[in-house]
Amino acid sequence: MSNLGVLRVLTAAALALACAAGACGGSPEPPATPPRAAAPVSTLSGDAAEAARAVLEQYRQAHEVRSVEALDPLYLAAPELSRVWQGQRTAGWDTTRAELAALFNRARSIKLRVDQVAVHELGPGGVAVVADVSRTVSDGVTSVRVDGVLTLVLRRQDERWQIVSEHFSYPLTPP
Numbered sequence: 001m002s003n004l005g006v007l008r009v010l011t012a013a014a015l016a017l018a019c020a021a022g023a024c025g026g027s028p029e030p031p032a033t034p035p036r037a038a039a040p041v042s043t044l045s046g047d048a049a050e051a052a053r054a055v056l057e058q059y060r061q062a063h064e065v066r067s068v069e070a071l072d073p074l075y076l077a078a079p080e081l082s083r084v085w086q087g088q089r090t091a092g093w094d095t096t097r098a099e100l101a102a103l104f105n106r107a108r109s110i111k112l113r114v115d116q117v118a119v120h121e122l123g124p125g126g127v128a129v130v131a132d133v134s135r136t137v138s139d140g141v142t143s144v145r146v147d148g149v150l151t152l153v154l155r156r157q158d159e160r161w162q163i164v165s166e167h168f169s170y171p172l173t174p175p
Helices: 003-020 047-064 068-074 093-106
Strands: 082-085 088-091 109-123 126-138 143-157 160-169
Touching: 047 068, 047 109, 047 126, 047 143, 047 160, 068 093, 068 160, 088 093, 126 160
Parallel strands: 082 160
Antiparallel strands: 082 088, 109 126, 126 143, 143 160
């Protein structure tokens, strides 16, 4: 393919991405739920990977029993903690704790299914845990399930791993 042909293909791709993001006017159709990729391969093994997976499991269990107290030791209790849920950012443990307490108080049950876990080293004392998560929250009458991706950034702090950043997002469904 000529350079001009490559340029045309790249321009068309950029335009398509811009339109998908809503830059062409109107509301874009939300993308269909993408197919699940093959199981991610962790780039980290050993004690740090096991500890990171243990934090993820404690996180899952704490949500299912709706206990902020069970989450307390998992998060860095400092203003630099950053939590993003579906485009909404929360800074600091105090605010994060209050939001989680409100969620847990509204819910009669929460179920988290974790799959496709990958643990990646970010340097000495830091790892990222990325997992597909299916979260179902019920108020006793209505249950809402979302399937998305959870990313936890952990830092070794005083001989334990703590969440310093959390991000969860999921595809939007059509209205």
